[in-house]
Amino acid sequence: MTAKKRVGVLISGRGSNLQALIDAAKAQEYPAELALVISNVPGVQGLARAEAAGIQTRAIKHQDFPSRETFEAALDAALNEAGVELLCNAGFMRLLTGSFVSRWLNRHLNIHPSLLPAFKGLDTHGRVLRSGTQITGCTVHFVRAAMDDGPIVAQAAVPVLPGDTEDALADRVLAAEHRLYPHALRLVASGQVAVDGERASGMPAGMGDSALFSPPLPGNF
Numbered sequence: 001m002t003a004k005k006r007v008g009v010l011i012s013g014r015g016s017n018l019q020a021l022i023d024a025a026k027a028q029e030y031p032a033e034l035a036l037v038i039s040n041v042p043g044v045q046g047l048a049r050a051e052a053a054g055i056q057t058r059a060i061k062h063q064d065f066p067s068r069e070t071f072e073a074a075l076d077a078a079l080n081e082a083g084v085e086l087l088c089n090a091g092f093m094r095l096l097t098g099s100f101v102s103r104w105l106n107r108h109l110n111i112h113p114s115l116l117p118a119f120k121g122l123d124t125h126g127r128v129l130r131s132g133t134q135i136t137g138c139t140v141h142f143v144r145a146a147m148d149d150g151p152i153v154a155q156a157a158v159p160v161l162p163g164d165t166e167d168a169l170a171d172r173v174l175a176a177e178h179r180l181y182p183h184a185l186r187l188v189a190s191g192q193v194a195v196d197g198e199r200a201s202g203m204p205a206g207m208g209d210s211a212l213f214s215p216p217l218p219g220n221f
């Protein structure tokens, strides 16, 4: 097997998607290893999850820096020091400048709890419920300077059910996120995804365990 890609994860909170990546990366044949987890908020659950898994962590508080650029220079320095090759946002709730985004272009993923390009931004599930949308989901995409924008790597569709509350819908989508992110990172880390302009391609079709996932998930996810 070729060398595992060294992955950095940016978080701001609970870190349940981080946990899904930690769990997936335990498999010997998984093509990525988590080299560093950085939170812009100290003391969050995600940092504790990473520490429990023996992964190097850093808390880099954006408020400690006079500008976005200096905050991002500190992120870059930590990521480079840890030899990070691929970056994953997992509930990282800071907008990054175009300059940071271009340094990590097509090496940087984000997960968002909607079927992008619908419902970018905050209060996703509340807006889905108020709109009457019947199918929502989650998306893993390459990061661009605009919020929740960029070439789509993988999506999972999730039904909105009668009587759903925001919490119930968020839980259902989150369960799909936990399957989707490890799958998308596997595709990217193993070099199966090519980016051509604003489109990602080359994702293999396969026998899926759920027709709601695009591309279909292999049996082990």
Ligand code: GAR
Binding pocket: 013, 014, 015, 016, 017, 018, 046, 090, 091, 092, 111, 112, 113, 121, 148, 174, 177
């Ligand atoms: C997840 O639902 C993720 O999709 C969302 O924040 C949550 C983080 O949960 N991200 C965004 O809304 C990005 N625009 P987690 O910390 O338990 O992974």
